[in-house]
Amino acid sequence: AQSVAQPEDQVNVAEGNPLTVKCTYSVSGNPYLFWYVQYPNRGLQFLLKYITGDNLVKGSYGFEAEFNKSQTSFHLKKPSALVSDSALYFCAVRVTSGTYKYIFGTGTRLKVLA
């Protein structure tokens, strides 16, 4: 069965420090990987995706993510956190053939402290 794990319910980081939000996945076949962000009372907003090629993917608002095939991970990173980055972050996977479903992780709440 396909699944996505976000092992941390919450991540706290001081403003200006680097942040990492972790994601690991389990799929049969090659994955497409996505990160979304959700602000309060809003829908999910796309941040970035990995399709193929360079393992480091850059996205919106200074976020980037590193695809690691051997560790089946796709961690979200930002070199310097802002208070406005505080939100709920979701990792999602889609396999490259067959189903069109996105499988989402349980979400990680990021709190950036001033």
Add this chain to the structure above:
Amino acid sequence: DARVTQTPRHKVTEMGQEVTMRCQPILGHNTVFWYRQTMMQGLELLAYFRNRAPLDDSGMPKDRFSAEMPDATLATLKIQPSEPRDSAVYFCASGPGGQNTEAFFGQGTRLTVV
């Protein structure tokens, strides 16, 4: 600016009443998803359509929920009869055809069943 539009944004109803939620996907998108978000269960896929045909509704309680796409510009999710445990935020998302493309989410319908 293309967006997924959901109506109503908020709905309070009494137990036993019928609830209909509507979604207008982004023009040209041929894949439409319905998700439910709760604190306890996180983000659950209820159903999704491709080219207006239902591909998977296994996440939906069949006895009370139904999802349809009467035409390419409208998707509906109905609950009849509604129960307090249906209280949640319901999201619609749409996506273009490619497997490597991201989904675009609406702002959600917050449903409260009393």
